[in-house]
Amino acid sequence: MPLQLAKTAAEIRQAVREARARGLTIGFVPTMGGLHEGHLALVRRAKEKGYVVMSIFVNPTQFSPGEDYEKYPRDLERDIALAEREGVDLVFAPDANEMYPPGDSTFVEVTGSLTKGLCAPFRPGHFRGVTTVVAKLFNIVQPDKAYFGEKDFQQLQVIRRMARDLAMPVEIVGVPTVREPDGLAMSSRNAYLSLEEREASRALSQALREAQGLVKKGQTDASAILQVVRDRVSAQPLVRLQYVEVCNPETLEPVSSIEGRAVLAMAAIVGKTRLIDNIMLEAS
Amino acid sequence: MPLQLAKTAAEIRQAVREARARGLTIGFVPTMGGLHEGHLALVRRAKEKGYVVMSIFVNPTQFSPGEDYEKYPRDLERDIALAEREGVDLVFAPDANEMYPPGDSTFVEVTGSLTKGLCAPFRPGHFRGVTTVVAKLFNIVQPDKAYFGEKDFQQLQVIRRMARDLAMPVEIVGVPTVREPDGLAMSSRNAYLSLEEREASRALSQALREAQGLVKKGQTDASAILQVVRDRVSAQPLVRLQYVEVCNPETLEPVSSIEGRAVLAMAAIVGKTRLIDNIMLEAS
Secondary structure, X not given: OOOEEEOOHHHHHHHHHHHHHOOXXXXXXXXXXXXXXXXXXXXXXXXXXXXXXXXXXXXXXXXXXXXXXXXOOOOHHHHHHHXXXXXXXXXEOOOHHHHOOXXXXXXXXXXXXXXXXXXXXXXXXXXXXXXXXXXXXXXXXXXOEEEEEHHHHHHHHHHHXXXXXXXXXXXXXXXXXXXXXXXXXXXXXXXXXXXXXXXXXHHHHHHHHHHHHHHHOOOOEHHHHHHHXXXXXXXXXXXXXXXXXXXXXXXXXXXXXXOOEEEEEEEEEEOOXXXXXXXXXXXX | OOOEEEOOHHHHHHHHXXXXXXXXXXXXXXXXXXXXXXXXXXXXXXXXXXXXXXXXXXXXXXXXXXXXXXXXXXXXXXXXXXXXXXXXXXXXXXXXHHHOXXXXXXXXXXXOHHHOOOOHHHOOOHHHXXXXXXXXXXXXXXXXXXXXXXXXXXXXHHHHHHHHHOOOOOEEEEEOOOEOOOOOEOOHHHHHOXXXXXXXXXXXXXHHHHHHHXXXXXXXXXXXXXXXXXXXXXXXXXXXXXXXXXXXXXXXXXXXXXXXXXXXXXXXXXXXXXXXXXXXXXXX
């Protein structure tokens, strides 16, 4: 079947109803477009299970004032071609009016530790915008499973929390980060980087990997691990570290020593581009 | 079929899936128990359409500090007997842990004019508690239609807004207020009233009806209408008016003159019991 493109919730509901009537499991991959191998890995996971719906919507409410909403990469034709090649069945590309009708005034918000640290203080309103739009998309698509990249680890945990707390009838599936050959995590925002900045950005994933290696060798002290990351990143004059934290993977609260698993998460500004990355640490 | 009682979301999902597979439309009547004729009118409306699910859950998050959460009428056996007599197919009576699992931290909130005036300032957090629990219940029951009484007019409009904004796949149906023979709007809280207070409470609906009569005769000035209500209610020493407003029925913003339809809404304290009521005004 060729890919079907829909602009309205009504069309999506109709198409999903038909797919479900054919006995198919509905997998959902929400994106903001600017598709890269990370998104395509989500599609491949979803495709194992049945019918795949992808949304392409640059959601205004998850951008903070002064962020890159206006210049965020938008190329629907290219994205659709990539989606079709991977076997996406249905693309939902609504405009902002479809997602935020006149008078819209409802928000879905996860409170507490998950939305307090890491990216939250640097992106006011971001996670509220994410949970609100994802709740809307879930209600429109009504998927059985929804796929999110572990690159946006905090987002993934916030969405898991929302889905569990609100008893949403969907399973949230996290998919490992896809990386460039030199380690840089795939991101639509990598397109903003100049050649020099792109080169310097390798420091992020390298620092994370170095920290992971230390933990494998027995280091469990979070402050020692954070120092290694800071040293590695500060060696790159083009990269300005915004935060780096070692956190409990469930609560995202900072931990001082690693017992079991912990997530090492960071954000950095490279030129004018904000990049994030994370890696799982496991005490041996 | 006899009424089925379920305590868990999983049982509800299973029962609703089976009903839907039999081609039935799913109608949902969320309640806090303490059933009265108002609730039963919701059930009768729902019953016209097919399979009826009723929830009975005294939702802690919609009570403000110092309100009547502890003493709210709870008599599950009586409620189930009444529900069964009206043909309810499935009762969902979860305990608080089922609705608010450990670590629960997600809220659904309608912002703006709908949750600014009328009851909102007197019941901090109330509407956020309502929308959050109703969102959870909708996700568990996944009804085609959900029925709410017009007695709680602000609640009805807030829920309509939430459902529309979040693209929830459910139709919200408002059902006219059911009244005692003397006009008092049915409410679980009427059970708190002493005989004297019960008698005095007639003033609420009488004042609303008097105001409605004035509008029918051509009065369109909101302040004149409000004055009539205040005068009528203040004649009853046992009744203390909390607010009375003439509002646009869609936005719930106060209006100064009545053009088309307006809702006249009030809250009053009778003894220790808080009562609300409203009536639709239509300029002739």
